Amino acid sequence: xxxxxWHMLSIFPNTIPGLSRNSVFGQIAxxxxxxFESVATRPMVDSASRTWPGMNVWRDGDDIVAxxxxxxxxxxxxxxxxxxxxxxxxxxxxxxxxENATALRIxxxxxxxxxxxxxxxxxxxxxxxxxxxxxVLRVTLPVAEAARPRRVQIQSLASTPAREALxxxxxxxAEATA
Amino acid sequence: MIIMADNGNGCCSAIEQRxxxxxxxxxxxxxxxxxxxxxxxxDLYDLGDRYEIQxxxxxxxxxxxxxxxxDQVLTVEARVQARYPGNITPLLGEYGVGDxxxxxxxxxxxxxxxxxxxxxxxVLTLSLPKRAERQxxxxxxxxx
Numbered sequence: 413x414x415x416x417x418w419h420m421l422s423i424f425p426n427t428i429p430g431l432s433r434n435s436v437f438g439q440i441a442x443x444x445x446x447x448f449e450s451v452a453t454r455p456m457v458d459s460a461s462r463t464w465p466g467m468n469v470w471r472d473g474d475d476i477v478a479x480x481x482x483x484x485x486x487x488x489x490x491x492x493x494x495x496x497x498x499x500x501x502x503x504x505x506x507x508x509x510x511e512n513a514t515a516l517r518i519x520x521x522x523x524x525x526x527x528x529x530x531x532x533x534x535x536x537x538x539x540x541x542x543x544x545x546x547x548v549l550r551v552t553l554p555v556a557e558a559a560r561p562r563r564v565q566i567q568s569l570a571s572t573p574a575r576e577a578l579x580x581x582x583x584x585x586a587e588a589t590a
Numbered sequence: 591m592i593i594m595a596d597n598g599n600g601c602c603s604a605i606e607q608r609x610x611x612x613x614x615x616x617x618x619x620x621x622x623x624x625x626x627x628x629x630x631x632x633d634l635y636d637l638g639d640r641y642e643i644q645x646x647x648x649x650x651x652x653x654x655x656x657x658x659x660x661d662q663v664l665t666v667e668a669r670v671q672a673r674y675p676g677n678i679t680p681l682l683g684e685y686g687v688g689d690x691x692x693x694x695x696x697x698x699x700x701x702x703x704x705x706x707x708x709x710x711x712x713v714l715t716l717s718l719p720k721r722a723e724r725q726x727x728x729x730x731x732x733x734x
Binding site: 508512513514520546547 | 675681684
């Protein structure tokens with residue numbers, strides 16, 4: 413699990429009234445901050461994240477489009493798998509830590525992920541396309557022919573010939589008896 | 591990509607966050623295309639003779655990134671073009687798309703005149719050389 417916890421460095425603001433940083437409670441606050449900092453600067457997890465990256469999914473005409481921001485991952489680091497009802501994206505990147513470097517702060521902790529999404533309609537897995545540009549992965553999943561909406565021809569009942577053309581329809585029978 | 595540094599004394603070791611906030615305010619100040627500004631996560635490394643900072647800023651371009659140093663504060667701003675067509679049906683929305691902005695206070699041991707930056711695969715990497723005179727020197731000890 414990827415935890416974003418980078419919004420503050422001190423869990424105790426310096427401005428608490430009556431809390432001197434030199435008092436006993438100030439000492440406790442400093443210890444807590446140090447503990448917090450030691451946890452926060454370490455990569456959280458080694459196993460694959462199932463909640464990162466976030467995904468945006470939308471329908472655009474006959475396509476379902478799924479997008480994820482995965483900066484630092486290259487094309488060869490990523491796998492996109494599709495079935496009729498499921499999309500899975502997987503990635504594993506090499507460490508971006510420079511050689512002989514001391515990490516002072518680590519917030520970009522995910523190096524492995526796997527996310528699966530159930531798709532709301534059947535798609536055609538053979539025609540799925542994926543692009544990766546500037547850290548943005550976009551997968552286009554064409555909706556299966558069978559699942560596409562069909563335009564239904566509406567026939568007019570106004571004229572006599574049209575009415576006669578639909579003798580078996582319950583609607584036209586009802587209208588005929590009316 | 592634009593890198594600017596003022597002539598003041600540059601940077602250094604202790605880097606802290608100054609900018610906890612967001613974008614809604616920022617946008618109003620610089621009138622960008624998107625509604626919200628996001629704070630990109632960063633990694634910071636010490637490599638001995640220099641520091642390296644990596645920012646996750648996906649979906650932008652090198653030309654749309656501005657890196658400035660003023661009064662020992664490094665500011666990274668990246669404009670992100672809106673990328674969703676107008677007439678779509680949203681099915682799942684887990685993140686927002688908007689400009690990125692983050693500020694980092696630099697220590698005095700950084701030579702802000704010689705910053706360099708590279709943008710690749712959605713990651714902005716800044717290299718911040720330390721001032722030569724601040725680096726530890728090795729003194730030869732000779733037998734007398």
